[in-house]
Amino acid sequence: MEPLIELKDLEYAYPYASPALLAISLRIQRGEKIALVGSNGAGKSTLLLTLNGMIRPDKGLVTFHGNPVSYDRASLRKIRQKIGFVFQDPDVQIIAPTVWQDVAFGPVNLDYSDEQVKQVVTDALHSVGLEGFEKRPPYHLSGGEKKRVAIAGILAMDPDVLILDEPTSMLDPAGSEDIMDLLDELNHQGKTIIISTHDVELAYPWADRIVLMEKGRIIASGTPEEAFSDKELVRRARLKTPILLELSQELKSRGMKTPGTLPRTVLDIIRIIEQDHHGTIRLSDNGYGTIHVGDVDQISGPHIQAILARTSCDTIGVMGSRAKICARQWGLTPDISYAVIDKCILQAMNGRTSLILTTGGMVIRVFERVAMFNQTNNRSIPVRSLNQDVNPDKQPGI
Numbered sequence: 422m423e424p425l426i427e428l429k430d431l432e433y434a435y436p437y438a439s440p441a442l443l444a445i446s447l448r449i450q451r452g453e454k455i456a457l458v459g460s461n462g463a464g465k466s467t468l469l470l471t472l473n474g475m476i477r478p479d480k481g482l483v484t485f486h487g488n489p490v491s492y493d494r495a496s497l498r499k500i501r502q503k504i505g506f507v508f509q510d511p512d513v514q515i516i517a518p519t520v521w522q523d524v525a526f527g528p529v530n531l532d533y534s535d536e537q538v539k540q541v542v543t544d545a546l547h548s549v550g551l552e553g554f555e556k557r558p559p560y561h562l563s564g565g566e567k568k569r570v571a572i573a574g575i576l577a578m579d580p581d582v583l584i585l586d587e588p589t590s591m592l593d594p595a596g597s598e599d600i601m602d603l604l605d606e607l608n609h610q611g612k613t614i615i616i617s618t619h620d621v622e623l624a625y626p627w628a629d630r631i632v633l634m635e636k637g638r639i640i641a642s643g644t645p646e647e648a649f650s651d652k653e654l655v656r657r658a659r660l661k662t663p664i665l666l667e668l669s670q671e672l673k674s675r676g677m678k679t680p681g682t683l684p685r686t687v688l689d690i691i692r693i694i695e696q697d698h699h700g701t702i703r704l705s706d707n708g709y710g711t712i713h714v715g716d717v718d719q720i721s722g723p724h725i726q727a728i729l730a731r732t733s734c735d736t737i738g739v740m741g742s743r744a745k746i747c748a749r750q751w752g753l754t755p756d757i758s759y760a761v762i763d764k765c766i767l768q769a770m771n772g773r774t775s776l777i778l779t780t781g782g783m784v785i786r787v788f789e790r791v792a793m794f795n796q797t798n799n800r801s802i803p804v805r806s807l808n809q810d811v812n813p814d815k816q817p818g819i
């Protein structure tokens with residue numbers, strides 16, 4: 422398959438400095454979620470800047486859709502619309518006095534009509550959960566909100582690819598989880614996402630592919646399990662093994678049976694431990710808790726309130742920006758907003774009931790994920806849709 426972006430034998434050195442990139446070759450497929458991981462100075466930001474022509478390599482070739490990137494003004498304008506870049510520090514990117522004007526900056530410069538600008542800015546602010554922020558001065562927003570403004574400014578130009586340099590730097594844990602959840606949502610909508618980070622715990626469960634960098638070179642590119650399993654490579658890259666992987670390596674070295682696949686989440690680790698105990702480690706006396714799923718675009722706040730009043734629901738999880746806004750408007754305080762499905766499966770295994778609020782295609786994703794878990798682990802955790810228009814007979818996993 423032709424890659425969406427390809428880098429061939431790139432080399433680059435900043436003026437009066439030693440090479441920042443050496444022998445870089447990389448193929449990026451449409452729809453991938455890639456994390457470039459490496460220590461300070463490894464070359465991650467420089468590599469990202471070559472992807473949409475912000476840095477022109479001294480040697481080698483960058484192609485997009487099979488066409489070599491040209492560095493004339495018009496071509497760069499085009500490619501930067503299709504490959505959007507979110508800088509590490511949002512203050513570098515935010516330039517206008519209000520959120521609306523800032524997000525509208527790109528579309529206005531692309532000569533969109535007033536009507537189009539209005540539409541794309543409204544949609545972009547909706548996607549990142551910043552409706553109602555239109556008139557606010559960006560400089561008075563929190564770090565997480567500024568990051569969202571920067572992402573909205575890029576989304577307003579409808580890029581195929583989103584590049585984010587250290588997307589969670591300067592954010593608190595909840596803010597980081599919100600951003601990673603947003604990136605998942607955008608990827609689910611078809612965007613290719615490429616981030617840089619030195620946070621292995623963030624990259625390991627999130628990425629489809631990890632590209633490990635050291636001193637300007639790519640030293641590994643593979644699934645997170647492959648990239649982080651080689652202790653020597655991880656040491657060379659001045660990183661550390663993700664804690665779940667280290668735990669599973671320790672369990673294995675102590676004779677615990679581990680399945681073919683390595684754990685990416687807490688749920689995976691629990692599964693390994695349970696299998697070794699023949700699935701009897703702990704199951705609540707009540708059996709499994711139910712996972713309820715509601716599409717916030719198909720259901721009203723009062724309806725949810727009524728359901729919550731008559732069902733004992735131990736945990737509320739929200740997936741996606743729209744669900745987060747609705748939960749806030751309906752006066753609900755979510756317990757979880759990241760890795761929601763896995764956490765609700767863990768709750769269900771402890772006999773606890775949960776409610777997941779989300780939108781559209783994500784509802785089906787919940788059913789599919791739980792069905793797959795039930796099938797591979799011989800479980801029967803029930804999932805129920807709160808939306809009447811979903812035919813339970815057609816729902817996988819019930």
Ligand SMILES: Nc1ncnc2c1ncn2[C@@H]1O[C@H](COP(=O)(O)OP(=O)(O)OP(=O)(O)O)[C@@H](O)[C@H]1O
Pocket residue numbers: 435436438440441459460461462463464465466467468617619
């Ligand atoms: N504007 C610049 N001028 C000169 N040298 C630079 C410049 N930007 C980066 N470098 C150098 O290029 C190399 C790669 O830096 P880069 O910022 O790409 O690494 P990084 O992996 O993104 O690091 P970090 O995680 O610290 O952001 C480093 O040696 C750095 O000192």
